[in-house]
Amino acid sequence: MDTTLRRTALFASLLATALLAACQTSRQADSASARPAAAGTLPQTKESQAAMTPQQALAELKAGNARFASGHPRSRDPLADVKATAPGQYPFAVVLSCLDSRVPIELVLDQGIGDIFSARLAGNVLEQDVLGSMEFGCKAAGAKLIAVIGHSNCGAVKGAIDNVDLGNLTALLSRIKPAIDLVPGDSASRNSKNLEFVDQVAEANVRLVMRQIRERSPVLAEMLDQGKIGLVGGMYDLSTGKIRFLE
Numbered sequence: 001m002d003t004t005l006r007r008t009a010l011f012a013s014l015l016a017t018a019l020l021a022a023c024q025t026s027r028q029a030d031s032a033s034a035r036p037a038a039a040g041t042l043p044q045t046k047e048s049q050a051a052m053t054p055q056q057a058l059a060e061l062k063a064g065n066a067r068f069a070s071g072h073p074r075s076r077d078p079l080a081d082v083k084a085t086a087p088g089q090y091p092f093a094v095v096l097s098c099l100d101s102r103v104p105i106e107l108v109l110d111q112g113i114g115d116i117f118s119a120r121l122a123g124n125v126l127e128q129d130v131l132g133s134m135e136f137g138c139k140a141a142g143a144k145l146i147a148v149i150g151h152s153n154c155g156a157v158k159g160a161i162d163n164v165d166l167g168n169l170t171a172l173l174s175r176i177k178p179a180i181d182l183v184p185g186d187s188a189s190r191n192s193k194n195l196e197f198v199d200q201v202a203e204a205n206v207r208l209v210m211r212q213i214r215e216r217s218p219v220l221a222e223m224l225d226q227g228k229i230g231l232v233g234g235m236y237d238l239s240t241g242k243i244r245f246l247e
């Protein structure tokens with residue numbers, strides 16, 4: 001009787017061990033299959049950059065933000081990317097976005113080392129050095145797309161609406177002010193407490209900057225006209241992590 005019991009206990013114990021092992025294997029398989037198909041993708045190369053069209057560059061920015069906003073960013077090895085990009089860089093886009101700490105642009109677009117050129121200034125304003133940087137990125141370094149990304153609840157936009165006067169910030173905010181006039185509405189609702197108005201001005205500012213890029217850079221205007229590069233705007237939502245692209 002004792003022997004039978006001992007055998008039963010031994011069998012149960014072996015069965016439990018086998019089940020546990022099977023369970024772990026299945027869990028490992030699950031996490032492997034849940035990994036995105038592009039896992040381990042290296043940064044942009046000369047070949048991948050050359051093969052990319054402006055439309056494909058935009059599609060990748062959209063796909064990257066979708067990966068980020070769904071909580072499934074691409075698995076990367078940043079140190080391997082550092083080594084891979086050390087001899088040269090082939091980014092596919094130039095992105096102008098805001099200084100805001102809540103909009104780390106590579107992160108929210110799910111792009112890694114060597115993938116995009118990034119210019120960040122409060123209110124994603126355009127000035128000559130930014131234009132020069134965009135010309136470098138596209139004409140000299142081969143990027144296929146310029147993206148101007150504003151965001152909701154932008155402090156710089158609020159500062160422009162409130163006529164903030166502070167050192168060098170005053171001149172920066174003056175670049176946003178023309179966007180305020182582009183948004184219609186009665187004077188009572190035109191203040192920084194009205195977040196809907198703030199976001200409308202931020203979007204008008206993105207569209208204004210897009211227009212200024214074309215007007216102020218013959219180099220980029222020619223590339224745009226020839227279809228060698230694309231230009232897109234976008235509004236990042238601080239509360240969802242999603243970018244609404246303006247086409």
Ligand SMILES: [Zn+2]
Binds near residue numbers: 099100
């Ligand atoms: Zn901002």
